[in-house]
Amino acid sequence: MIGELLFGTVFGLLLLGIHRKVIARIQRRPGPPVWQEILHMLKFSFKTTWVPATASAALFVGVVLVAIGIWTAALFVVLSGESLLIIFAVYMLHKIVEHGFGLSSGSPYGKFGGVRSVISAASEIPLFVSVAAIGLFTRSLMISDIVAYQEVHGPLLLTVPLAGLAMYLVVLSKMPFGPFSIVESKELVSGYKTEHFGVWRAGLEVCNGLKTYVLLTTFLLVFVGSLPFLLLLLGMVVLTVSLSFACALCPMLSPYDSVTVQTIIAGLMLAYVSILVVMP
């Protein structure tokens, strides 16, 4: 278990490094090396650290522990092929954790980031209506059952492509520098994580690595199916590069526009699922 945890963390951070590199190259910048996010995690862990005087100490420290803990749990859920609903529950918990990050420090930048996290949750969570489309075909939301269904019937990405698109947007919403990354927008310095420096930020980097690994693995398992391990890793790299293109070519939306676009897509998804129900 600990081996999978460490691998997931490091590979997830490597994917985030690839993400930054691809964005930089698209924008004709040299960009950082692909292992930069791993170095970030190590660098922050060696920074001088304390709890700010204005912070709520218990919440300030507690949210970092919870952030790592929930994505650790999510990794085990994915690896053991348990319910997709648990992954979405973890995703919702993560929005609450982001809110906690922002509120705990006493900094206005963090607070605004936390508030934006809640605003964006209102539009990101409905995108999970895509699971309804999956459930219509597989009659189960267990990841193991969904994978088994695809071994017989082919990838769900071909059967319900719009559900795949909705899930893709959920993953895109969690990638840094994306059109929906309003929670860590630069006008808020670093948003909800502005005041979590040093060791706390290193812990957050561990969470980000795990989160990226879990979300991309979930997407591939649910919409492509079971893959050999190396092919799964390659699929994650390809998916990351495609997300990087979306992030590099789309400007970050204002909070209002971000929520509006996501809500419209969620509405279209709801209509799509309704059509699937009426015309199976």
Place this chain on the structure above:
Amino acid sequence: MTPHVKKSQALAVAVVSALAGIAVTLLTLAGVLPPHADAAAWVIAFPAFVLGLYLYWMAREGDPDIPFVGY
């Protein structure tokens, strides 16, 4: 008053959580504990281990800082 971080406590947290996680993993592999008990243990132990280890490396035991709260 913001509490200070003590390095000795941070190290204790890291060591205890790592040992607990490894012990539960071994007991699960030996069949003493039910399947997934190690996963449940690591959900709690891994965050504590990460933060404990990092704090042991770099926690400052002096006075806390006042964050930038705008001009």
